[in-house]
């Protein structure tokens with residue numbers, strides 16, 4: 001008999017949720033993490049993550065988002081902790097920008113509550129945001145932010161309560177799978193199970209090689225700035241915003257939440273990297289790029305840097321998620337390639353992964369995330 005029913009490799013956003021959903025279904029789960037609890041070397045740290053429904057990336061994500069919201073609420077209740085704040089959200093840009101037009105298409109297709117606001121109205125309601133005359137914003141009341149460190153902690157805490165074992169500082173070095181089961185080799189020892197789940201974020205390719213489409217790590221600097229007019233960034237004065245400043249270039253931010261300073265960042269940097277040898281210090285060029293995006297759009301935020309961090313995106317070839325079983329080894333499930341927009345889904349990704357492990361199939365709503373959409377040969 002194998003040591004476990006399922007081994008989950010990588011306990012960030014997705015692995016913690018997968019471990020929770022598997023353990024609450026009565027499966028004997030081992031979760032293995034290369035680094036310490038709450039580490040800052042992956043993709044899931046930094047105080048806040050945006051959640052929004054009017055999904056500009058593709059309307060097919062919306063049914064998964066509805067389920068994600070439900071599961072976040074359930075998790076909050078079960079863990080007795082507040083994880084999600086509905087601040088409302090603004091998708092800002094030119095009317096034909098991918099962000100505005102895409103969010104509008106999702107809202108219309110799925111009947112989501114929204115309003116398209118002209119530039120002057122946004123400036124009046126939210127004086128921190130200086131939209132150009134020809135900018136517009138799609139407002140959605142159900143957008144907001146999650147607290148990523150607390151979400152992961154809640155999933156793992158409840159997974160352990162349900163019987164899961166978790167091991168930190170124990171990188172997985174190798175694995176084998178056959179029809180009769182799986183074996184994992186770590187820096188410490190070896191474990192067997194019926195099923196294996198890989199949720200290794202920016203390091204997926206180093207554990208799965210070319211068994212899956214390539215996942216590339218991208219270095220993303222995050223900033224907390226001291227605003228010149230802090231009252232404009234108070235929690236009840238500003239929603240989350242995502243602003244397409246040029247075609248394909250975005251800046252996004254939050255009201256003040258808890259950590260000192262107000263968080264703001266650019267979505268995508270173009271700086272692809274080796275996740276284990278990335279420069280983790282934010283430099284003058286990073287700051288210059290951010291300030292050039294916000295100087296005229298958010299002048300009252302453009303104060304001194306209070307703190308900064310580097311985080312990693314984990315990009316799939318088409319920037320859509322990859323959640324599937326390995327064709328050669330259906331008892332090996334993976335969830336990766338979240339491409340800088342996956343956190344909000346982690347609650348439902350945990351459920352999808354648990355479905356793939358326990359039932360061999362997931363909700364049809366997740367079918368568009370299978371790897372066979374990409375022309376990839378192992």
Ligand SMILES: Cc1cc2nc3c(=O)[nH]c(=O)nc-3n(C[C@H](O)[C@H](O)[C@H](O)COP(=O)(O)OP(=O)(O)OC[C@H]3O[C@@H](n4cnc5c(N)ncnc54)[C@H](O)[C@@H]3O)c2cc1C
Nearest residue numbers: 010012013014034042043044050172201311338342343344
């Ligand atoms: C700066 C930034 C801002 C973002 N903003 C948003 C946002 O606003 N909204 C949103 O929805 N999403 C956002 N995202 C994206 C989202 O945070 C990620 O898609 C998500 O956190 C990825 O989770 P993950 O579990 O795949 O990766 P991770 O959380 O990085 O977890 C992977 C884990 O696997 C472990 N691991 C790797 N290799 C091994 C191994 N060999 N052995 C054992 N363990 C291993 C790693 O140490 C890590 O802990 C953002 C991402 C970044 C970087």
